Amino acid sequence: MNIRSQVSMVFHLDKCIGCHTCSVACKNVWTDRKGADYMWWNNVETKPGTGYPTQWEDQEQYHGGWEKDGDQPIHIKSTGKARVIPNIFHNPHMPSMDDYYEPWTYDYQNLFNAEEGSDQPIAKPISMITGKDIKVEAGPNWDDDLGGSQIYAANDPNLAGLSEQQRLQLSSVERLVLFYLPRICNHCLNPCCVASCPSGALYKRGEDGIVLIDQKKCRAWRSCVSACPYKKTYFNWFTGKSEKCILCFPRLETGQAPACFHSCVGRIRYLGVLLYDADRLEEVANLPDEELVNGHRSLILDPHDPEVIRKAQSAGIPDGVIESAQQSPVYKFVMDWKIALPPHIEYRTLPMLFYVPPMSPVIANFEDGLATHKMQGLFHGIDESRIPMQYFANLFGGGHEGVVRYAMGKQLAVRWHRRAETVGDVDRATADRFLREANCTVEEAEAIYKLTSLCTFEDRFVIPPMYREQAIEMVKEPHEQRAEAGFGFVGGPQRGG
Amino acid sequence: MSQHFFDQFLFVALPYVCLFTFFLMTIYRYRAQSFSYSSLSSQFLENKHHFWAVVPFHYGILVVTAGHFLAFLIPRTLLAWNSVPWRLYVLEISALAFGILTLIGLVGVIVRRLGSSKVRIVTTPTDWILFLMLLVQTASGVSLALFYPWGSSWFATNMSPYLWSIMKLAPDVTFVAAMPWVVKLHVVLAFLTIGFFPFTRLVHVLVIPNPYLWRKPQVVRWYSRREKTR
Numbered sequence: 001m002n003i004r005s006q007v008s009m010v011f012h013l014d015k016c017i018g019c020h021t022c023s024v025a026c027k028n029v030w031t032d033r034k035g036a037d038y039m040w041w042n043n044v045e046t047k048p049g050t051g052y053p054t055q056w057e058d059q060e061q062y063h064g065g066w067e068k069d070g071d072q073p074i075h076i077k078s079t080g081k082a083r084v085i086p087n088i089f090h091n092p093h094m095p096s097m098d099d100y101y102e103p104w105t106y107d108y109q110n111l112f113n114a115e116e117g118s119d120q121p122i123a124k125p126i127s128m129i130t131g132k133d134i135k136v137e138a139g140p141n142w143d144d145d146l147g148g149s150q151i152y153a154a155n156d157p158n159l160a161g162l163s164e165q166q167r168l169q170l171s172s173v174e175r176l177v178l179f180y181l182p183r184i185c186n187h188c189l190n191p192c193c194v195a196s197c198p199s200g201a202l203y204k205r206g207e208d209g210i211v212l213i214d215q216k217k218c219r220a221w222r223s224c225v226s227a228c229p230y231k232k233t234y235f236n237w238f239t240g241k242s243e244k245c246i247l248c249f250p251r252l253e254t255g256q257a258p259a260c261f262h263s264c265v266g267r268i269r270y271l272g273v274l275l276y277d278a279d280r281l282e283e284v285a286n287l288p289d290e291e292l293v294n295g296h297r298s299l300i301l302d303p304h305d306p307e308v309i310r311k312a313q314s315a316g317i318p319d320g321v322i323e324s325a326q327q328s329p330v331y332k333f334v335m336d337w338k339i340a341l342p343p344h345i346e347y348r349t350l351p352m353l354f355y356v357p358p359m360s361p362v363i364a365n366f367e368d369g370l371a372t373h374k375m376q377g378l379f380h381g382i383d384e385s386r387i388p389m390q391y392f393a394n395l396f397g398g399g400h401e402g403v404v405r406y407a408m409g410k411q412l413a414v415r416w417h418r419r420a421e422t423v424g425d426v427d428r429a430t431a432d433r434f435l436r437e438a439n440c441t442v443e444e445a446e447a448i449y450k451l452t453s454l455c456t457f458e459d460r461f462v463i464p465p466m467y468r469e470q471a472i473e474m475v476k477e478p479h480e481q482r483a484e485a486g487f488g489f490v491g492g493p494q495r496g497g
Numbered sequence: 498m499s500q501h502f503f504d505q506f507l508f509v510a511l512p513y514v515c516l517f518t519f520f521l522m523t524i525y526r527y528r529a530q531s532f533s534y535s536s537l538s539s540q541f542l543e544n545k546h547h548f549w550a551v552v553p554f555h556y557g558i559l560v561v562t563a564g565h566f567l568a569f570l571i572p573r574t575l576l577a578w579n580s581v582p583w584r585l586y587v588l589e590i591s592a593l594a595f596g597i598l599t600l601i602g603l604v605g606v607i608v609r610r611l612g613s614s615k616v617r618i619v620t621t622p623t624d625w626i627l628f629l630m631l632l633v634q635t636a637s638g639v640s641l642a643l644f645y646p647w648g649s650s651w652f653a654t655n656m657s658p659y660l661w662s663i664m665k666l667a668p669d670v671t672f673v674a675a676m677p678w679v680v681k682l683h684v685v686l687a688f689l690t691i692g693f694f695p696f697t698r699l700v701h702v703l704v705i706p707n708p709y710l711w712r713k714p715q716v717v718r719w720y721s722r723r724e725k726t727r
Contacts, residue, residue: 081710088706089555096544097615129542130614195714198706206719216531219704220538237619240537316721470721495619496533496698 035238064229065347147178186351272328515692554602
């Protein structure tokens with residue numbers, strides 16, 4: 001057993017209101033620069049929808065992630081040792097700016113400087129790349145709230161396997177439905193971007209598992225951009241280097257939550273440490289599709305188990321990190337309650353950002369022109385929800401419904417339980433029956449309710465001590481470090497000649 | 498006398514200045530400004546014509562450059578190969594073909610950069626100077642292959658001794674001084690390109706990622722234990 005710690009995340013989609021505050025916080029802190037202008041390390045997508053970059057989940061187009069052919073060990077879909085040199089001049093699966101959007105601003109000065117005339121002056125859109133006028137035809141949120149759209153929602157790759165009737169249902173006006181999917185880098189356990197980098201510029205930090213790109217080692221071979229199935233590594237067109245979400249590590253190291261987490265209005269984001277067994281990564285990444293979600297869970301170790309604690313200590317994990325792992329809200333959602341699921345586990349990168357799938361309204365029946373709904377049982381309510389279970393299975397279950405149904409059932413049972421407690425229009429017996437069907441105790445339901453609805457800042461973000469100062473001490477004399485560090489680049493990250 | 502001085506300047510002084518600049522500045526830039534070592538790919542900004550320009554250029558110039566190095570390193574072997582006519586023809590025709598491939602690719606690269614407004618934005622004056630140098634160099638190389646046949650042989654007999662004399666710090670310009678002006682242009686421009694090399698995007702040639710072929714897929718960096726990577 002080779003125990004490592006990983007800063008992990010849960011996004012509770014049932015609480016996301018799609019306000020994009022996270023995206024704006026991230027943009028203002030990290031990507032408001034030339035070359036990074038089109039990047040959204042954090043973005044919020046409307047689902048069903050095509051997302052950013054457009055249809056990123058369609059791996060027939062983008063060739064992201066790992067691929068498994070029969071009994072062969074997994075390989076990177078877009079590249080590999082044999083293909084890296086011949087494909088280095090032209091990356092055959094590289095998305096281009098057209099797949100994202102051309103960033104633009106507005107000619108605001110024209111509002112002040114325009115010649116006097118019979119028309120109101122306008123601020124024309126200007127390309128942030130060329131500085132010329134552009135016709136704005138795409139943006140990072142172009143299909144925001146366009147659930148039901150025949151152009152966007154209907155082309156969501158997650159609709160695969162849905163019947164024609166289910167697809168029609170999703171776009172009919174009375175039953176139209178949408179939810180939001182905020183996305184950042186998943187800081188995967190088996191990151192495809194890292195494995196694809198010819199220069200070895202990408203790496204996972206041993207202490208906390210944050211995936212970073214060494215800007216001084218990146219040579220713009222662009223492999224990571226193609227390889228990441230979530231399209232969360234971006235090519236900076238100005239500096240000629242790839243960049244990605246850094247999980248605000250400078251904030252984490254000083255005990256602050258990442259900017260997107262901190263600013264989240266709906267309080268949907270949770271952050272905490274998970275301990276996992278690195279020796280079993282290869283085995284789990286090679287499991288058959290239907291075993292992936294449970295296999296992924298089986299990597300995560302119980303931080304209360306004395307054996308795990310002992311081995312973690314001998315692996316050099318500090319006591320403070322182990323204690324942090326014991327209080328981790330992520331462990332509760334993913335392991336105790338099993339209501340948070342990894343996105344697209346079939347890409348086999350073993351993402352460490354988990355999503356609590358959102359509840360959607362149930363499909364109403366029409367009786368005498370009035371919409372009514374009578375719920376016969378717990379899972380009846382889930383199967384009748386407006387978003388078909390197969391859709392969620394494609395997104396969060398690797399195509400398999402079981403784990404998603406479990407997570408949804410438990411959430412619904414918690415709702416009925418709380419309704420019986422507070423509103424009183426549901427009798428206790430029904431609520432208890434639903435809890436039993438969902439494999440949930442009253443205590444567990446209360447705990448889920450509290451961490452979902454009444455969570456404080458400290459409940460949501462259990463940030464482990466990172467002991468950076470000690471780590472540096474082992475490599476370098478602290479006084480020496482103090483004299484050398486702090487200025488970063490001399491002259492700023494300029495594009496090479 | 499002035500011709501002698503001129504030859505000494507072009508084929509002795511200039512090569513040493515260029516070679517010195519190359520080594521000094523390449524190492525300095527790698528140590529002081531490693532951030533600037535990048536292939537500066539523009540594929541992200543323009544992906545429709547990228548393949549048809551960049552791929553022929555790279556394959557062409559790699560083979561042609563490798564050919565020059567072989568003739569420099571193993572001239573006797575090359576002459577032995579060329580002693581049978583059909584082998585000479587095969588070599589010369591392949592060299593010409595890759596030279597033309599380079600030229601087509603290079604023209605493609607330049608046209609693409611002129612044609613795409615986005616790519617033009619990320620093209621610096623240094624790039625344009627470099628493209629012009631490479632264009633003249635490739636064109637002169639192709640014309641040599643066409644109009645001064647069996648270059649592979651006369652490179653081995655005449656140019657290799659000159660280049661070796663430079664390397665051995667005992668410069669001897671006898672052979673190169675007697676060459677036609679196109680050859681002289683090609684030689685001078687070659688050294689100028691070497692001297693200009695560390696100031697351009699060409700430095701990406703030096704950081705080709707061979708370690709990828711034998712490293713393990715995942716990379717982990719420990720700050721508390723520097724040596725351990727997986």
